[in-house]
């Protein structure tokens with residue numbers, strides 16, 4: 451009998467702990483392959499059951515791939531890649547699976563040789579080629595094969611990353627992607643703009659990519675720029691929104707994967723964002739948080755997008771702004787007992803929490819990161835200025851009676867009461883199990899920082915410095931590590947359940 455009850459309890463606890471994350475977690479899928487050629491084929495197969503027409507670019511010729519996406523979109527075709535010298539194996543299989551009949555090659559024989567053409571023709575495919583003396587002329591010639599459009603995108607021909615994120619939007623709108631260099635507006639591009647009577651241009655990249663002189667020569671130009679490729683991609687996502695029901699993500703330094711990703715994102719009308727190999731960059735986190743994106747397709751294998759990025763994309767805390775307020779500081783030591791100063795415990799726990807939530811994909815703002823002091827009002831203001839999604843104030847308790855011990859979480863009902871309670875209920879049990887302290891529960895009290903913060907906010911009392919039991923726990927680094935992990939998990943689960 452006792453055994454049965456234990457079992458049922460265990461089952462009940464597991465269900466309580468794990469159900470929310472299973473059902474509400476972000477969904478992430480990965481489109482991969484053994485090399486860039488197979489990644490492109492597998493991406494095309496995700497978007498096209500059959501592709502009678504495909505656009506082929508050289509797997510080592512990124513400049514050619516830039517202008518391919520809007521053109522391919524107009525042809526209803528995916529963008530695929532090949533070796534320059536001979537047809538790559540995965541591509542050959544892919545063309546058969548996609549029941550392809552026509553291939554348009556973009557680029558000269560240096561990027562795709564005549565031998566490849568011969569091999570394609572041997573497969574009974576009709577082959578045509580669009581080329582140019584250089585990448586600038588190629589882009590202009592590709593644009594000539596597109597329907598006339600009122601606008602065009604202009605990027606630096608040596609900065610492919612700038613073009614990647616705009617490609618799905620440009621494709622959807624029928625805008626060609628034209629190239630220029632750092633020195634000025636290329637003649638090939640200027641002529642095309644004139645001949646096609648393009649009225650507006652979207653310039654992607656800062657003045658180092660497209661200088662003022664080139665910019666001024668363009669018809670009604672607007673410039674999108676940022677400090678790095680991720681900021682540019684984020685800015686594009688904000689300025690030219692696409693659907694967000696399925697966001698495509700590719701590595702910011704792998705143009706081959708990006709061309710395939712842009713091709714499928716264009717077809718599905720979805721946003722394309724770029725990531726670092728090991729972590730989702732802050733600018734991209736912000737877009738993901740602001741747009742409430744929760745479904746992602748990563749294009750590329752683990753050699754370009756590592757597992758850690760997938761883990762971050764799955765975590766519901768990705769892109770959320772968390773304000774962490776380590777209580778007290780400097781001249782205000784807070785509670786004192788058993789050789790402990792509360793201000794130091796609060797800061798240590800807060801810094802550990804900052805690191806864990808940052809690793810999980812959140813954007814963290816701290817009221818303090820060292821032994822400094824802010825008034826309670828300043829702390830509330832800082833949280834508001836950060837437009838934080840939640841506010842967590844970290845404290846330790848004290849009592850005249852050294853027998854008082856345990857962990858508790860406070861919320862206030864003035865603002866965001868419902869979500870504050872939910873947050874408290876996620877964090878409190880995880881603090882208790884991390885520390886092994888007495889569970890004093892979730893309580894309400896009008897502490898200043900949680901009363902006047904308008905976002906969901908909680909105040910944690912991790913333990914009593916005046917209790918010998920709690921103090922020995924709070925002195926332990928491993929206990930504080932576990933505590934930070936427990937709070938971080940509670941925070942993630944709160945966003946999961948939302």
Ligand SMILES: [Zn+2]
Pocket residue numbers: 777778784785792845846
């Ligand atoms: Zn305190």
